[in-house]
Structures are given as structure tokens and as C-alpha cells.
Amino acid sequence: MVILSILLLAAALPFSSVFYFSSIVINRVAILVLLLSSLLAFNTLLLEPLGVGVGIYGGVCLVSVISQAFDCFILASGSLLLVLATGILPMKSLYYWSSTREEITHDPLSKLIPLILLLSTLGMSCLVTSSDLVTVYLSIELQSLPLYILACLYRDSEPATSAALKYFLIGALSSCLFLLGSSLLYALSGLTSLEGVYLVSSLGVGYSGFLIPVLFIGLAVLIKLPAAPFHYWAPDVYDGVPTLVTSWLAIMPKIALLAFLLLYQGLSQIGGIVVTEQSVWGFILLGSALLSLVLGALLGVAQYRIKRMVAYSTISHLGFLLLALGLVTPQGLEAYLFYLFQYVVTSSNLFFVLLVYSNQVLETWGDSTVFLEQPKPEKDPSEESYWLEGLSVMRTPTTKPLLISSEYNRISCFHSNPVLALSFAICLFSMAGIPPLIGFFGKLLVLTTALDSGYYFLVFIAILVSVITTGFYLRVIRVLFFDSIHFEISRSTEMILRRAVLSESDPKPLHSMVIATLSLIIILFLAYPYPSLNSLHLIALSFYFW
Known part of the structure; x- marks a missing residue:
């Protein structure tokens, strides 16, 4: 269905000026397509044969309970983040203060954004069901190439162009490593099917040669995530591209790539890869988790630009996810799935708040x-x-203000909307792991599972890291609620900024509804946690014991 909608939208875009289709109409069509596709994917979970997996398209794709659950989650998350694109005016006003709503709504570039994001979502959906090295590579490139285009869509912005070039070069390096590992696996086994490679490796034939290509493929995925020590490109890219693109980069590709890492590790265990290789890959995951936790926290403390701080926060959260993934237990998988769920909910709400006030909240x-x-x-x-x-x-x-308001006379734009300020603070508290918010339970599940598995040192480091990250989250809250920022600016500049504030002072109704819903999920999860926890528990058990 997503493929059909992409073809129809691509055919309809040239006629949008004739029939006066605005970018908002095209974006809402894309949202409905992803929502309906998510419902269809959820409906397939009721099929009994999915328990053992169903091979389609000649075995290059494997449809199972875990793959369909991830597919449903990706499509639902994509539709949620596409709601952000309905506020095209705030995103483009970051570059063109003189643009009017009419110019931006019917701008040809803004009409391409839903189509580009649909293409990227299609690649992610294909990746979670891929069981062949060829389809895995094509799916990764299908999800990455639209993001390269989206990052440099506004060529008049030097930071966006520079960030897009850096993102493209790092992505090309990662793709080269993946192709190198795939070529070596094919040379050693004569197969591209992951299941076939695992069966051959379980026979013990030349297992030492399988170690290097397996590591190349895994490292290529870690670079794209980005997990430490391959994370240095992420802060520059997140900070340089528009905030709408940052929201997509910080959430959507990670879901698909983490799903592939789960299937990549789980299938290797089921296939019976030699213990030496499994332990090496598990050691790399845990080592990357440790570095991500430490570097994400320590480097994030020194940041004074909000999107760079969010980038290092994302790296720190990846440390918790990789820690849960490296445990290779049903309890670890359950903690991993729940942490991924709460990370997507909290990060989505955070970017909604930032984009609603993108005219008022300006970054240095x-x-x-x-x-x-x-x-x-x-x-x-x-x-x-x-x-x-x-x-x-x-x-x-x-x-060194973290956030700078365009209402300069000692009045922060967040003070003008206390409810929105409270939603932003709730997101930061949840990311810090403050009880009783949903982020606290995510970290609690990961840490208790790691304790049960005997990783006491990693748990100790993770607790210290949580304390450090709480510090820079609280610093943002201090700036928002307690610091008064005053600048000496000209009268003409002040009038321009005040007109922008008055024209976009309130969030759109759709944005308000989404922010309120996500904030309630973050706050009230403790009131009724059983449906989500039981569902994730069943998915984890089906992955190991079906």
C-alpha cells in the first residue's frame, strides 16, 4: 500500500499547481496512508503461521511476529512524525523570515517532503522483514538516500548543506563496510541468505573466516545508528539540518536499524554460530553500549546548543538500548523493546514542542x-x-544561553505558554529517568535485567551516567523557567520579532492534541502499564521460544 501511494503521489505532484493541491493536503494523505498501513500490519499479527515465520518473494523476506510488530511500530511512528510536517511554516521560517504562509504552503519543495519521508519509511519497513544480504543492503539504502536529499533540500542554508554532505559521506562509508562484509560472507559460503549463512556456519566449516565479515556488517550498522565510538558525525548533522529533519533522523532510522541488529543477533544464535563469534559480537555490543553511555553524558554536559545536546542525549540512550540488546535473554529483549517504545514517545513529544515554537525558540x-x-x-x-x-x-x-527567545524584553516565549513549557519539562524529566514518568521504568527494566545477568560494572556506570545527564536536562529547565535573557537590539528588529511571535503564538490544534496525548502517556503510564508490558513480553517470548 505504501508503494502504491508513493507512485500515486509522484504522479499527482506535477498537477498540484493545476488543481491547487497544497503541501498540507499532500502531507495529510501521507499520514492517512501510513496509519492505514500500520493497522493492516497490526491485523496480520493475528495470523497463526507468523509464529514460525513465513518466507515471501522467494525467501528474501521473512515475515514473523517480531518483524510485523516492528513494521507496525515504524509505520505508526512515521505517521506521528509526519504530523510535524503540517507545520511547514515554522520549519522554513528558520531560513526565510520574509516568507508568507501562502508562499510556503504552495512551495514546490515543501510538497516533496511527504513523498521523501514515505520513501524512507518504505525502506525501513522492508529492512525489518529482510532475510537476505541483498535485500538488507537495498533496504538500508532506500531508507538512507531520501534522508540525504531531505537534509540538503534547502541549499541556501550553509549549515544544512554542510551537514547533508557529512551525513552522505559517513553513510557511504558505512555502506562500503556493509558491502565488504557481505562480499566476504558470499565468498566464504556461496550464499546471500542469512539463514543459509547461519546454517553453514553452524557446521563449523571455516568459522574463523566468518568472524571478520560478521563484524564488518555489524560495525556498519553501528556507524549508521550512531553508536559510540562512531558517533562524532551525529551532533554536527543534527545541529545543521532543519529541526524537522533532525526529528526524523533522531527517531525513525534508529527503529529500523535496531530491529535489524536484533534479528541479526537472534538469528545467529538460533542458527548455532560458533560460541567464539557470538561472544565477540556480544562483547562489541556491550563495549559500544559502555562508550555510548559515557561519551554521550560527558560530551553532552558541555553543549550550549539545544540540538547538539539532544544528539548526545540520543547517543546516551543508545547505550541503554545496546546494553539491553547485548544481554541476549528474553528479559533483556523485553527491556530493549520497552525502552525503544518510551524513547520514541518521549523524543517525538520533545520535537513537537521544539517545532511548535520554532519561530520563538532560536538557537545560537x-x-x-x-x-x-x-x-x-x-x-x-x-x-x-x-x-x-x-x-x-x-x-x-x-x-551562554541554551535557548534564546524572540520575546526579548525579559519574557521567554515558554513563559507565555505555561502548559507547553510544562510539556517540555515533562519530556526532559522522562529522558532523565525521573519517577514516576515512563522513562524511569525504561531505565529500571534495563538495569534490573543487566543486574540479573551479572553485569554489575555496566549497571554502576549506567547509574552514574543517568545522574550526569540529569544535570544538563535540569540546566535546560533552569534556562526555560528561571533565567531572564535580555539583549540590546534595534527597534526595527524588535518589531519584526514581535510580529513573528504574534502570528505564530499558539500551536495548531493538531499539534496541541498530539502533544497533550504524548504527555499524558508519559505521565500516566504508571496508572495502567499492563497492556503494553504484557504485549512486549509476549513478543519477546515469541522471538525465543515459538
């Missing part, structure tokens, strides 16, 4: 980029010159 871009065609003044040695979306703001070097 530094003096490297000017989006408007304005001459850059000479910098006074006693002051630091920061350019906010093409508007010059002078401040002393002693102040």
Missing part, C-alpha cells in the same frame, strides 16, 4: 552562517557576535 548559530542576505559587521573584540537566523545579536562572552 554562531558567526559561521547568515541566512539572510545581510552584510556581516566587524566583531568587537570585547563582545561575541552571534547571528540568529540572519539577525545580529550582540552579547558578552560570559553569557
Whole structure:
């Protein structure tokens, strides 16, 4: 159904100007398509043969309970994040203050965004069902190539173009490693089917040669996640691209890649790969989890730009996910699935809040980029010159605000909407693991499962990391609620900013509904946790014991 909708939208886009289709209409069609596809995927979970798996398309795809559960989750998450694209005006106003709503709604580039995101979602959906090296590679590229295009869609932005180029080069390196590992596996076994490779390796024929290609493929996926120590590209890319693209990069590719890592590890265990190889791969997962936890927390403390801080926070959360995945137990899988669920819910709500006030919440871009065609003044040695979306703001070097409001007279834009500020704080508290929010239970499940498996040192490090990350989450809350930021700006600049605030002061009804729903899920999970926990428990048991 997703393929058919992509073809129909691609055929309809050239006629959108004739029939006056706006980008919002196209985006809502894409949302409905993903929602209906998610319901269809959920309906297939009731089929009894899925317990042992059903091979389709000549065995290159394997449909099972775990793959369909991930497929349903990916499609539902994609439809949720596509709601963000209904606010095209806030995203594009990051680059063009002079753009009107009419110009942006019917801008040809904004109409391409739903189609690009549908293509990426199709690749993710194919990846979770792939059981052949060829289809796995094609699925990874199908999910990645649209994101390369989306990252550099606005070529007038130097940070976005630079981030897109870096993202493309790192993705190309990861693809090369994956192809190298796949080629070596094919040379050693003569097979591209994952199940066939596992069966051959279980015979003990040349098992030492299988170790290197298995590691190459796994490392290629870790680079794309990004997990430490392959994470250095993520903060630059997340910070450079538009916030809408950042929200997609921080959530959607990780679901599909983590699902592939689960299937990659689980099938190797079922196939009977030699214990030496399994222990090496498990050691790499746990080592990457440890580095992700430590580096994500320590480097995140030093960040003063909100999207870079979110990037390091994401790396730290990946540490918890890889820790649960490296345990290779049903309890570890259950903790892994629940942590992934709460991470998607919390991160989605966080980006919804950021994008709703993208006209008011401005990030410190530094003096490297000017989006408007304005001459850059000479910098006074006693002051630091920061350019906010093409508007010059002078401040002393002693102040480093995390978030800068366009209501400059000591009134933060979050103070003008206390409910939205509370939702943002709830997201940060949940990410920090403060009880009784849903993020606390995610970390609790991972840590208790790791304790039961005997990984006491990793649990101790994870607890310390949680304390450190709580510090920089609280720093953001302090800036939002308690710090007053005052800048000396010209009267004309102040009037421009105030017009922007008045025109977009309230979130759209659809955005308000989504933010309220996600916030209630984060807060009230403790009231009725059994449906989600029982469902994840059954999925974990079906993966190991069906």
C-alpha cells in the first residue's frame, strides 16, 4: 500500500499547481496512508503461521511476529512524525523570515517532503522483514538516500548543506563496510541468505573466516545508528539540518536499524554460530553500549546548543538500548523493546514542542552562517557576535544561553505558554529517568535485567551516567523557567520579532492534541502499564521460544 501511494503521489505532484493541491493536503494523505498501513500490519499479527515465520518473494523476506510488530511500530511512528510536517511554516521560517504562509504552503519543495519521508519509511519497513544480504543492503539504502536529499533540500542554508554532505559521506562509508562484509560472507559460503549463512556456519566449516565479515556488517550498522565510538558525525548533522529533519533522523532510522541488529543477533544464535563469534559480537555490543553511555553524558554536559545536546542525549540512550540488546535473554529483549517504545514517545513529544515554537525558540548559530542576505559587521573584540537566523545579536562572552527567545524584553516565549513549557519539562524529566514518568521504568527494566545477568560494572556506570545527564536536562529547565535573557537590539528588529511571535503564538490544534496525548502517556503510564508490558513480553517470548 505504501508503494502504491508513493507512485500515486509522484504522479499527482506535477498537477498540484493545476488543481491547487497544497503541501498540507499532500502531507495529510501521507499520514492517512501510513496509519492505514500500520493497522493492516497490526491485523496480520493475528495470523497463526507468523509464529514460525513465513518466507515471501522467494525467501528474501521473512515475515514473523517480531518483524510485523516492528513494521507496525515504524509505520505508526512515521505517521506521528509526519504530523510535524503540517507545520511547514515554522520549519522554513528558520531560513526565510520574509516568507508568507501562502508562499510556503504552495512551495514546490515543501510538497516533496511527504513523498521523501514515505520513501524512507518504505525502506525501513522492508529492512525489518529482510532475510537476505541483498535485500538488507537495498533496504538500508532506500531508507538512507531520501534522508540525504531531505537534509540538503534547502541549499541556501550553509549549515544544512554542510551537514547533508557529512551525513552522505559517513553513510557511504558505512555502506562500503556493509558491502565488504557481505562480499566476504558470499565468498566464504556461496550464499546471500542469512539463514543459509547461519546454517553453514553452524557446521563449523571455516568459522574463523566468518568472524571478520560478521563484524564488518555489524560495525556498519553501528556507524549508521550512531553508536559510540562512531558517533562524532551525529551532533554536527543534527545541529545543521532543519529541526524537522533532525526529528526524523533522531527517531525513525534508529527503529529500523535496531530491529535489524536484533534479528541479526537472534538469528545467529538460533542458527548455532560458533560460541567464539557470538561472544565477540556480544562483547562489541556491550563495549559500544559502555562508550555510548559515557561519551554521550560527558560530551553532552558541555553543549550550549539545544540540538547538539539532544544528539548526545540520543547517543546516551543508545547505550541503554545496546546494553539491553547485548544481554541476549528474553528479559533483556523485553527491556530493549520497552525502552525503544518510551524513547520514541518521549523524543517525538520533545520535537513537537521544539517545532511548535520554532519561530520563538532560536538557537545560537554562531558567526559561521547568515541566512539572510545581510552584510556581516566587524566583531568587537570585547563582545561575541552571534547571528540568529540572519539577525545580529550582540552579547558578552560570559553569557551562554541554551535557548534564546524572540520575546526579548525579559519574557521567554515558554513563559507565555505555561502548559507547553510544562510539556517540555515533562519530556526532559522522562529522558532523565525521573519517577514516576515512563522513562524511569525504561531505565529500571534495563538495569534490573543487566543486574540479573551479572553485569554489575555496566549497571554502576549506567547509574552514574543517568545522574550526569540529569544535570544538563535540569540546566535546560533552569534556562526555560528561571533565567531572564535580555539583549540590546534595534527597534526595527524588535518589531519584526514581535510580529513573528504574534502570528505564530499558539500551536495548531493538531499539534496541541498530539502533544497533550504524548504527555499524558508519559505521565500516566504508571496508572495502567499492563497492556503494553504484557504485549512486549509476549513478543519477546515469541522471538525465543515459538
